[in-house]
Amino acid sequence: MDIEKKKMIIDDLVTFSKAGEFYARIGRAWKRGYLLYGPPGTGKSTMIAAMANLLGYDLYDLELTAVKDNTELRKLLIETSSKSIIVIEDIDCSLDLTGQRRKKNVKKEEEEEKDLREKKSGIMEERDGKSSNVTLSGLLNFIDGLWSACGGERLIVFTTNYVEKLDPALIRKGRMDMHIELSYCGFEAFKMLAKNYLNIESHDLFGTICELLKEVEITPADVxxxxxxxxxxxxxxxxxxxxxxxxxxxxxxxxxxSVEEAKKL
Incomplete structure (x- = not known):
């Protein structure tokens, strides 16, 4: 992540943590939503941990596939502590929360996408013989209304590798206030990793690496x-x-x- 984006995120988090009087004055729940998206291995989970460390907030990792229904979801979320971060990772495959309003004649495509989600996330856990019945509307109702019953400041964070699959209603401003793309490793991110892992800030090989990173997509995790x-x-x-x-x-x-693809044309 480049330095300017990192500074912007830190400033936003710190401003939010000190904005209690502002939220009270305008009559809004003291909450903020973050959507982190990008390919696997680009640092979404690492960023969440850094957010919690920066603010000193409790961290709740909510596994939606283990929640029985909307009522249980409501109970779990209300019981979270003040000054907390509620995380739903890989929301695109946690439940059928995608909202591409498709026509009936693409049923086969829907079934294929469902199979893919289940392969990625595993077979949905069953509780009392029933699979999770948490719905998109149940989650949206919480984001919109139940915050006011919680009191104290809270962040909610969604992560996804496939932002284009999410229902626009789920990630619109007012629900997910900050949309942060975490992409492949650039040179600035590499230099930070080199400092952290090797304790070096410069090296004769940095120039070669800089040029290669302009041409190659590699995740920070792989670097x-x-x-x-x-x-x-x-x-x-x-x-x-x-x-x-x-x-x-x-x-x-x-x-x-690229050569093989060109031959197919």
Whole structure:
């Protein structure tokens, strides 16, 4: 994540945490919604942990597939503490909360998408012989109305790898106030990882890595894996060269796929 975006997010969080009088004056619940989206491995879960550490808030990871119905959802959410972050990860495959209003003649497509969601998230847990009956309307009702019954400040965070699958009603402003895209690793993000993992701020190989990152899509998680020291006295250059090799292989693979696709045209 670039420095400006990071600063913007920090400023927004800190401003929210100090805005109790403002929310009381305008008569709104003291809450804010964040939507984090992007490919797997781009740091969504890491960002949530950083948000909790920054504010000192309690963190609740809500698994919707384990919630029996809207009534139980309401009970669980009201019982969360003040100064908390309520997280629903991978909301696109937690439940059938997507709202692409499709026509009946695409039933087969819907079934295929359902199969894909179930493969990604596992078979939905059953409780008392019934699967989860939490609905989109039940979740929306909480976001819109039940906040006022909770008291204290709360953040709600949704994450998804496929933002285009979500119902626009779920992520509109006023529900998800901040939409934050977490994308593939750029050079600024790499430098931060190099500082954290290798304790270096510059190196002769940085230029090569910078050029490769302009051409290759690689997640911060994959970059971190190559920079992770394997020994206590590991040489930073070894890990940088490992990353360069991985980037070069990825570049070559992307080029090969591009050639194959061109042949099909």
């Amino acid at each position: 971190a894996e190559h920079l992770m020291p394997k020994t206590a006295s590991g040489d930073a250059e070894i890990y940088l060269k490992s990353l360069i090799q991985a980037l070069q292989l990825a570049k070559e693979e992307a080029r090969r796929k």
